[in-house]
Amino acid sequence: DVKVTQSSRYLVKRTGEKVFLECVQDMDHENMFWYRQDPGLGLRLIYFSYDVKMKEKGDIPEGYSVSREKKERFSLILESASTNQTSMYLCASSEGVGAAYEQYFGPGTRLTVT
Amino acid sequence: DQQVKQNSPSLSVQEGRISILNCDYTNSMFDYFLWYKKYPAEGPTFLISISSIKDKNEDGRFTVFLNKSAKHLSLHIVPSQPGDSAVYFCAAKIKIGPFNPNDYKLSFGAGTTVTVRA
Numbered sequence: 001d002v003k004v005t006q007s008s009r010y011l012v013k014r015t016g017e018k019v020f021l022e023c024v025q026d027m028d029h030e031n032m033f034w035y036r037q038d039p040g041l042g043l044r045l046i047y048f049s050y051d052v053k054m055k056e057k058g059d060i061p062e063g064y065s066v067s068r069e070k071k072e073r074f075s076l077i078l079e080s081a082s083t084n085q086t087s088m089y090l091c092a093s094s095e096g097v098g099a100a101y102e103q104y105f106g107p108g109t110r111l112t113v114t
Numbered sequence: 115d116q117q118v119k120q121n122s123p124s125l126s127v128q129e130g131r132i133s134i135l136n137c138d139y140t141n142s143m144f145d146y147f148l149w150y151k152k153y154p155a156e157g158p159t160f161l162i163s164i165s166s167i168k169d170k171n172e173d174g175r176f177t178v179f180l181n182k183s184a185k186h187l188s189l190h191i192v193p194s195q196p197g198d199s200a201v202y203f204c205a206a207k208i209k210i211g212p213f214n215p216n217d218y219k220l221s222f223g224a225g226t227t228v229t230v231r232a
Contacts, residue, residue, distance in 0.1 A: 004157065035222075040123070042118075042120075042223050090157055102148065102163070103160070105150075105157030105158045105159065106157050107156050107157050108157055
């Protein structure tokens with residue numbers, strides 16, 4: 001079974017803090033993704049990576065950056081957290097990004113910025 | 115602007131009856147559609163998918179129907195069971211570049227919360 005783990009289930013940070021969300025997958029997948037889930041909006045893609053040290057912007061990259069130094073690990077960074085970044089953050093990985101490849105998700109990190 | 119829309123935020127159904135979840139999309143270039151299921155405190159898990167060249171795909175109690183002319187797909191769960199109570203996300207894939215195999219983008223709907231009553 002594919003396992004995608006996220007470093008924290010719940011996180012509370014103050015406005016202006018730098019926040020790191022970590023994601024690790026154990027299936028040697030090439031591709032990794034960061035989404036945020038908000039009520040009424042579904043899942044929106046923030047960034048994705050299809051190889052080590054490679055990254056691509058998703059639909060809502062503003063205010064975020066990412067790092068992929070190792071194949072199994074993909075980090076999401078909030079340089080200066082703001083209250084509108086309070087959300088559920090979901091990491092996913094997939095073997096490929098072609099039509100038939102499904103994405104495997106981690107359990108999510110509920111981030112609250114106060 | 116959401117290209118994948120799930121207009122019903124919630125659905126309540128009696129155990130043993132059929133659950134029908136609907137999804138509409140606006141971009142005719144989507145070529146693959148997926149349904150994900152999400153329990154509270156867990157990440158979404160893949161449920162079933164359908165290619166745009168088909169109009170039906172069945173997997174046990176789950177069937178997905180695709181109507182390309184109407185840009186509409188639906189998920190049928192028969193019979194519904196209490197364990198089916200979850201949030202269901204419709205998602206669609208589109209190829210956004212001609213050469214790079216990584217040029218696929220996945221767009222999600224807002225989700226439908228299904229409650230199966232015993």
